[in-house]
Amino acid sequence: MKKMVLLLIGFIFITSNAMASNLAKRAMEEGLKPIPDNQVELMKLIGSPDKDMVELGKKLFFDPRLSKSGLISCNTCHNLATGGVDGVASAIGHKWTSNPHHLGSPTVYNAVFNAVQMWDGRFPNLEEQAKGPIAAGPEMASPPELVVDKIKSIPAYVKEFEKVFKGQKNVVTFDNVANAIAAFERTLVTPSRFDEFLNGDSDVLSKKEKRGLNTFIDKGCTACHTGIGVGGGSMQPFPVVKPYKFAAVGDFKGNKDGLVKVPLLRNIKETAPYFHNGAVWSLEEAVKIMGETQLGIELKENEVEDIVAFLGSLKGRKPVVVYPVLPPSTNKTPKPDAN
Template identity: 45%
Template sequence: MKPAVLVGMVTVLGWAALAADPDALRQKARFFFEPLPDKMPGAEHDTPERIELGRKLYFDNRLSVNNSQSCNTCHDITGGKAGVDNLPTSPGALGQRGERNSPTVLNAGFHIAQFWDGRAKDLKEQAKGPILNPVEMAMPSEAAVEEKLRGIPEYRELFAKAFPGQSEPITYDNLAEAIAAFERTLITRDRFDDFLKGDNQALNQRELRGLDLFINIGCITCHTGPLIGGNSFQKVGLIHPYETPDLGRYAVTKDEADKFKFKVPSLRNVALTAPYFHNGRHAELKEAVILMAYIQLDRKLSDEEADAIVAWLHSLTDKQLARASQKQ
């Protein structure tokens, strides 16, 4: 049966039938979503030594021009954080703020491309950008980064172990490969995946209601697949205009059709990654849900509908992160 036919059939049956039979909702959901895989693309080449080197580099402030910032500064994975700094835009090493919201690093290697505009094809290419960006970590050149690392005895040893057989393992390319190897380990596990795999107790009735609404009102037009997003570029303000000076992917492609298009964000862990949109302008998840339904789908949600969708979105939070956030 085609997805559209199934969606229509369940809409006719009504929510009461689904509430009595979560298996029917799971069957519908599996047309659009799937659990996150166990490994990210490229992980087959990773080694424990490269991952450990990448972990150290990820947290090292010395990768910035004035030793003030690490990758983790803007993509915080400590203390129950979900790979973001929860700021609208992030200040760089020299105090200047970037123009876009820092996206989460969690599950990032599953995305179709990196950055809001997709200008980096994968994690390795992405890792090379912020270190040399004058607004971010502001190192002057690849050579300057390599020279700095070669002056640290511990890194000479760690790079040699991570890239054995190379006459000079401390290179900018190897640095990026190591950081990417570490980031490929940052896969989250949530209750929604438990539901997709057959656990009828994973979601409560309100969350099931939110999932049903999410599908029926058309959010699955953009938010599909394992990431529930992250696999396409779409115009923000598709039906009703969204005011933003940022031209999005057009800056990369120079294609008029790409104006105001951005990578569709993954909704995994979205309850912990506020503020929202490419500009970080929207602080509350419910606000973002209501706005997106209107500007993208021409749908005005009721409070009950928005609250139910937000409840379901909370089921996309990594289970360990959810427990940590509840303790705070």
């Protein structure tokens, strides 16, 4: 009798393990991919950023002097302590200006995995993207010449640029500022329990999380939220089937074809409010809305709960970022200008 029970327990254990590895296999067949646990592979994927360039980029990411007012850094809106976002519906920049289209700040964590950047996908990579917000009026409002003047006025920065961009004729350029910041951003990847699950550890997800993953696939979420970012791979229509009930908040209509970049869902529990216009604060509601607008289905309460549990498993380990001490300004450094 004891033997039978043991046998039975063993059988249940083996089948539930086999089911879990089937689920991982199924997830990968749907295009979901783990962040590699192998450092060499990961480096290949994120473009092997140069170490010194990453350090310089980190300083620039945190340096509010890149903004005209001297108060706003990339980290103001993409706060690495709060999921890489600002937690407000519409980003607030220079002169306390709210984003003119009522757009929220997407997270910089894992942005390296986006096929294109921005809600309308207008930038092909992080290097091109980084130049946008520095110069943009409602964000940091710093013309490229001002940024270059400021950096050139700080000898310790110039030295660092010379080291990192050795061999180039002109080292302190707006492009190189963006290149360094992007190199830093490339390192902001956050492996999670979900990756361990896909990499073969079937015990790391709870029953509920596994059920949620199954539902996520069954309902068709992976048609768009797939790849290594669980999103970020394509431009898609929004809404597809039914209207988005907060469409009137702001005037964003997607790119010229009316398409929106599918957001990454990694760390999604930390990046409320949701959608381009930040109109939805609860992840449960965001998931329900996706069912209606994208798939034309009414998700049941328990399905929503399971999916949200699964999305929780995408909470990643953040890289340790030591807050940089920045080289001091000099008498020559252009003064902050709040106007």
